[in-house]
Amino acid sequence: xxxxxxxxxxxxxxxxxxxxxxxxxxxxxxxxxxxxxxxxxxxxxxxxxxxxxxxxxxxxxxxxxxxxxxxxxxxxxxxxxxxxxxxxxxxxxxxxxxxxxxxxxxxxxxxxxxxxxxxxxxxxxxxxxxxxxxxxxxxxxxxxxxxxxxxxxxxxxxxxxxxxxxxxxxxxxxxxxxxxxxxxxxxxxxxxxxxxxxxxxxxxxxxxxxxxxxxxxxxxxxxxxxxxxxxxxxxxxxxxxxxxxxxxxxxxxxxxxxxxxxxxxxxxxxxxxxxxxxxxxxxxxxxxxxxxxxxxxxxxxxxxxxxxxxxxxxxxxxxxxxxxxxxxxxxxxxxxxxxxxxxxxxxxxxxxxxxxxxxxxxxxxxxxxxxxxxxxxxxxxxxxxxxxxxxxxxxxxxxxxxxxxxxxxxxxx
Amino acid sequence: xxxxxxxxxxxxxxxxxxxxxxxxxxxxxxxxxxxxxxxxxxxxxxxxxxxxxxxxxxxxxxxxxxxxxxxxxxxxxxxxxxxxxxxxxxxxxxxxxxxxxxxxxxxxxxxxxxxxxxxxxxxxxxxxxxxxxxxxxxxxxxxxxxxxxxxxxxxxxxxxxxxxxxxxxxxxxxxxxxxxxxxxxxxxxxxxxxxxxxxxxxxxxxxxxxxxxxxxxxxxxxxxxxxxxxxxxxxxxxxxxxxxxxxxxxxxxxxxxxxxxxxxxx
Numbered sequence: 314x315x316x317x318x319x320x321x322x323x324x325x326x327x328x329x330x331x332x333x334x335x336x337x338x339x340x341x342x343x344x345x346x347x348x349x350x351x352x353x354x355x356x357x358x359x360x361x362x363x364x365x366x367x368x369x370x371x372x373x374x375x376x377x378x379x380x381x382x383x384x385x386x387x388x389x390x391x392x393x394x395x396x397x398x399x400x401x402x403x404x405x406x407x408x409x410x411x412x413x414x415x416x417x418x419x420x421x422x423x424x425x426x427x428x429x430x431x432x433x434x435x436x437x438x439x440x441x442x443x444x445x446x447x448x449x450x451x452x453x454x455x456x457x458x459x460x461x462x463x464x465x466x467x468x469x470x471x472x473x474x475x476x477x478x479x480x481x482x483x484x485x486x487x488x489x490x491x492x493x494x495x496x497x498x499x500x501x502x503x504x505x506x507x508x509x510x511x512x513x514x515x516x517x518x519x520x521x522x523x524x525x526x527x528x529x530x531x532x533x534x535x536x537x538x539x540x541x542x543x544x545x546x547x548x549x550x551x552x553x554x555x556x557x558x559x560x561x562x563x564x565x566x567x568x569x570x571x572x573x574x575x576x577x578x579x580x581x582x583x584x585x586x587x588x589x590x591x592x593x594x595x596x597x598x599x600x601x602x603x604x605x606x607x608x609x610x611x612x613x614x615x616x617x618x619x620x621x622x623x624x625x626x627x628x629x630x631x632x633x634x635x636x637x638x639x640x641x642x643x644x645x646x647x648x649x650x651x652x653x654x655x656x657x658x659x660x661x662x663x664x665x666x667x668x669x670x671x672x673x674x675x676x677x678x679x680x681x682x683x684x685x686x687x688x689x690x691x692x693x694x695x696x697x698x699x700x701x702x703x704x705x706x707x708x709x710x711x712x713x714x715x716x717x718x719x720x721x722x723x724x725x726x
Numbered sequence: 727x728x729x730x731x732x733x734x735x736x737x738x739x740x741x742x743x744x745x746x747x748x749x750x751x752x753x754x755x756x757x758x759x760x761x762x763x764x765x766x767x768x769x770x771x772x773x774x775x776x777x778x779x780x781x782x783x784x785x786x787x788x789x790x791x792x793x794x795x796x797x798x799x800x801x802x803x804x805x806x807x808x809x810x811x812x813x814x815x816x817x818x819x820x821x822x823x824x825x826x827x828x829x830x831x832x833x834x835x836x837x838x839x840x841x842x843x844x845x846x847x848x849x850x851x852x853x854x855x856x857x858x859x860x861x862x863x864x865x866x867x868x869x870x871x872x873x874x875x876x877x878x879x880x881x882x883x884x885x886x887x888x889x890x891x892x893x894x895x896x897x898x899x900x901x902x903x904x905x906x907x908x909x910x911x912x913x914x915x916x917x918x919x920x921x922x923x924x925x926x927x928x929x930x931x932x933x934x935x936x937x938x939x940x941x942x943x944x945x946x947x948x949x950x951x952x953x954x955x956x957x958x959x960x961x962x963x964x965x966x967x968x969x970x971x972x973x974x975x976x977x978x979x980x981x982x983x984x985x986x987x988x989x990x991x992x
Contacts (some may be wrong), residue, residue: 340833347926355832409982411935411942418843418844422820425820425902426824427822428824429827429828430828430858431826432828437901438900438901438904439901439902439904439905443905444905445902445905445906446867446906448977449905450813450814450842450865450867451814451815451865452813452865452866452867452869452870453867456867460978465979465981465982466982467873467876467934467978467979467982468866468869468873468979469864469865469866469869469873469876469877470864470865470866471862471863471864472815472843472844472845472863472864472865473844473845473848473861473863474843474844474845480862483860484862484877484880485864487877487880487881487883487884487885488876488880490880490884491728491730491879491880491883492875493728493730493775493880493934494730504919507827508823508824508827508834508842511827511832511833511834511839512823512834512836512839512840512842513839514834515833515834515835515836515839516836516839516840516948517836526948564860564861564862565858565859566848566852566857566858566859566860566861567858568852568853568855568856568857568858569853570853571840571841571846571849571850571853571988572836572840579858583858587860636828663979696843696845697840697845697849698843698845698846698848698849698850698852698863699849699852699853700845700848700849700861700863721968
């Protein structure tokens with residue numbers, strides 16, 4: 314594929330608001346997971362709650378979008394000068410030439426969960442102040458972000474469970490390469506809600522302690538929430554000179570089970586191979602693997618087999634979910650941003666909470682942070698329904714070969 | 727402004743009073759009158775019995791129209807990339823989960839939870855057909871059909887592969903129905919490919935436009951188009967049924983629509 318530049322990016326999770334807080338927490342090997350006290354939830358589990366979401370006030374013209382998910386989106390958009398970067402991009406390309414592609418798994422479902430507690434005792438109807446389209450519907454986050462960023466280009470929400478906000482990079486990249494748009498805001502926003510906390514508990518997949526991916530005593534996931542965004546622009550654009558590159562995207566389906574991954578990791582393997590192929594890279598050219606690494610027995614087993622079958626057991630790897638929790642539909646974008654931070658700072662984050670790596674999982678799992686020049690990294694995201702996506706990021710200039718410029722290619726006016 | 731082109735090799739359709747693509751063709755050509763009747767969804771025979779028992783209306787609808795499109799084109803679905811697009815997930819399951827969560831008990835069914843995801847149709851399609859190719863699941867609220875079509879067309883253009891688009895919507899029960907009144911189930915599948923084949927129906931080319939979306943002249947079909955996001959496809963489907971060379975404008979986002987030039991294959 315034709316590489317794209319991440320000319321700007323930001324992330325807000327339980328590690329903190331924006332890039333500096335995220336990087337500092339990763340360097341200090343801090344976890345943002347706490348005993349779950351979210352809303353009225355009564356479960357023996359840990360969660361990665363973002364502080365201060367309730368205090369976010371949406372500006373008046375956007376008030377109709379008010380819900381936890383969109384508050385979290387706005388909180389994240391306000392960090393690291395992201396709003397200003399998109400505004401400059403909008404001026405450069407035109408508001409119709411910048412797309413918005415976001416991933417979420419549950420959007421503003423919390424609003425509906427709360428509305429169901431407030432049904433009219435006589436008629437059963439939901440309260441008048443509950444607005445389905447602007448809160449609960451999965452598209453609401455893209456409609457909101459499109460309005461907040463004053464963009465009029467194509468928009469869609471990818472809703473493929475835990476691979477959602479990795480797959481948005483693929484959708485955006487195709488539309489840019491097809492020439493329909495010049496740039497895109499991609500990202501993921503998923504916020505805590507009762508459906509996922511009680512749902513993963515019902516599946517017996519939530520850990521009673523902070524999750525410890527790839528540990529011999531791993532006992533499931535800790536659910537987190539996050540919003541992460543990146544501005545994708547052509548590598549030839551004026552602001553892209555030193556920007557981190559999106560080099561490859563690989564997608565696949567398991568065709569196996571709705572909530573369990575393929576035991577041998579066949580779908581995960583196909584996604585990673587497809588990503589390598591699309592970047593025209595060989596496995597030996599990848600310096601670090603940001604694992605999906607949820608901390609469930611089944612994910613870590615199957616992912617380690619898939620990783621080992623391609624990369625062997627020497628490529629440094631870690632899951633950052635011990636620090637951030639599993640941000641579900643926002644995990645792909647959050648971990649894309651962590652990969653971009655790793656590349657910019659020559660830094661591989663260790664997997665926190667993991668004290669004894671499961672010897673049955675044949676990967677080189679990082680228990681300590683590691684410094685060193687990184688050229689290219691891969692990030693895995695796998696979801697329910699057997700939906701898999703792997704993304705490859707690299708330094709500017711790390712592309713396999715400079716693609717030939719095509720006649721008629723658009724450039725900045 | 728760039729245009730995206732593909733050939734339509736097969737169509738599947740199911741909706742209120744529209745039992746399949748052949749029946750819909752006759753109605754869209756005004757050869758038979760449109761009588762809305764509740765949508766009848768077939769059992770998903772392509773799934774293993776254990777999985778079949780667990781599926782709801784969304785899965786039955788998506789599998790039915792997807793298989794109609796691929797069987798009309800005589801293409802096996804196992805190697806086809808897919809794009810699923812809908813305004814919502816399974817409305818019945820969403821309602822049941824929210825009801826349980828509003829009680830003090832809050833014990834969810836694990837199966838119900840994993841079937842509540844928006845990409846449930848994509849998951850079961852992949853299992854039913856052994857389909858391991860990339861698959862995307864989109865939501866665009868009322869813009870879901872055009873969003874799905876753009877995604878599928880850009881896949882065809884860039885990946886140089888065929889792509890099966892399946893757009894579908896099913897109703898919520900009350901009390902959510904009052905907030906999102908989708909009246910019945912409607913699904914449409916378009917098998918898109920990079921070049922014409924002997925059975926291709928039409929060549930379509932899409933561009934973004936400021937123009938307003940087209941309406942249908944038959945009032946009952948127009949009500950269907952405006953009531954269900956996936957039925958926003960009807961003006962395009964009518965050009966296939968009538969074998970007419972025409973530009974149609976499909977509903978998409980506010981201040982942005984999708985113009986599609988449709989040209990029948992001879």
